[in-house]
Amino acid sequence: xxxxxxxxxxxxxxxxxxxxxxxxxxxxxxxxxxxxxxxxxxxxxxxxxxxxxxxxxxxxxxxxxxxxxxxxxxxxxxxxxxxxxxxxxxxxxxxxxxxxxxxxxxxxxxxxxxxxxxxxxxxxxxxxxxxxxxxxxxxxxxxxxxxxxxxxxxxxxxxxxxx
Amino acid sequence: xxxxxxxxxxxxxxxxxxxxxxxxxxxxxxxxxxxxxxxxxxxxxxxxxxxxxxxxxxxxxxxxxxxxxxxxxxxxxxxxxxxxxxxxxxxxxxxxxxxxxxxxxxxxxxxxxxxxxxxxxxxxxxxxxxxxxxxxxxxxxxxxxxxxxxxxxxxxxxxxxxx
DNA sequence: CGGCATCCTGCGGGATACTG
DNA sequence: CAGTATCCCGCAGGATGCCG
Numbered sequence: 001x002x003x004x005x006x007x008x009x010x011x012x013x014x015x016x017x018x019x020x021x022x023x024x025x026x027x028x029x030x031x032x033x034x035x036x037x038x039x040x041x042x043x044x045x046x047x048x049x050x051x052x053x054x055x056x057x058x059x060x061x062x063x064x065x066x067x068x069x070x071x072x073x074x075x076x077x078x079x080x081x082x083x084x085x086x087x088x089x090x091x092x093x094x095x096x097x098x099x100x101x102x103x104x105x106x107x108x109x110x111x112x113x114x115x116x117x118x119x120x121x122x123x124x125x126x127x128x129x130x131x132x133x134x135x136x137x138x139x140x141x142x143x144x145x146x147x148x149x150x151x152x153x154x155x156x157x158x159x160x161x162x163x
Numbered sequence: 164x165x166x167x168x169x170x171x172x173x174x175x176x177x178x179x180x181x182x183x184x185x186x187x188x189x190x191x192x193x194x195x196x197x198x199x200x201x202x203x204x205x206x207x208x209x210x211x212x213x214x215x216x217x218x219x220x221x222x223x224x225x226x227x228x229x230x231x232x233x234x235x236x237x238x239x240x241x242x243x244x245x246x247x248x249x250x251x252x253x254x255x256x257x258x259x260x261x262x263x264x265x266x267x268x269x270x271x272x273x274x275x276x277x278x279x280x281x282x283x284x285x286x287x288x289x290x291x292x293x294x295x296x297x298x299x300x301x302x303x304x305x306x307x308x309x310x311x312x313x314x315x316x317x318x319x320x321x322x323x324x325x326x
Numbered sequence: 327c328g329g330c331a332t333c334c335t336g337c338g339g340g341a342t343a344c345t346g
Numbered sequence: 347c348a349g350t351a352t353c354c355c356g357c358a359g360g361a362t363g364c365c366g
Contacts, residue, residue: 050303050306052222054306055221055298058218059219059222059223061215064214077328081328089328090330090361093330094358101312102309109328112327130301131297134294135217135297138291139217140213142287143217146217149265149266223338239347251339251341253350272348275347
């Protein structure tokens, strides 16, 4: 039963495994080493790929977009759908569900004639925007350099192996 | 020709399109609105999905891991392969190639009998670690809350729709 | 209106085998 | 040692259709 069932939480189950027992190499496995990271990572006791996991979460196609829209204030489903424009209702649903599950947004159903559902960022949701914005700022500040590096790289192998 | 060819740069081409002309909705499309983001995003002139793009880049399965390992110092190919352990040589190659292309790592070939190739983080590579570490720290600081929220959510729908 | 369920496709990414 | 080239599979994610 439930063949597809909208892929909500089956994938993020890995974090559970790491956080609970996980007898083997906790800190030494994934992001294990690295001075920079280590220094900042001996907080949670060595949960390493939890960070990669988080980045994959917010790094997916829609999460950040949705969060940023909600950052301005609560919105309803189709309102977001229209504003964002190119998102499918499936992905909006899935994204919102995952965000709700992680405690980043709240879902409030107002049972009117045509039912209204309002989504809003939680405190933690807003909180998340802070470091994310930091990375966003960095990206925008350095996008030119990255662009240049890419063009340079593409030139070289384009000229060499081009044909 | 080149049927698979290791997927290096074909995907990141989207950024180019955005940065150059792109007559349509630049800032208004993707992360367009959002006070928080907007405030911090009128830097680059409204490149919005460049940020999502960047997050997808570093949010992939291995980029962050590789970068963090290199953050400790230069390493050779199989050295990394051994240290990381569970990465395939294909993904190591692809990840390193992309990082090199973006200007985050340098690739130095020392033509000895068995050739040596050393990878090292560039200044920009190290620079990238700063905001990323910020997000990593936040994740580790809040992973417990996220965990709790998830467990809570799973309980409720587990008890309700449980069967 | 706000979903869930199904089909289908692309591509991320692992395993394997072959070169220089 | 450091890759490159293939094959193959799973899953993110788009399109469509149905339901309260």
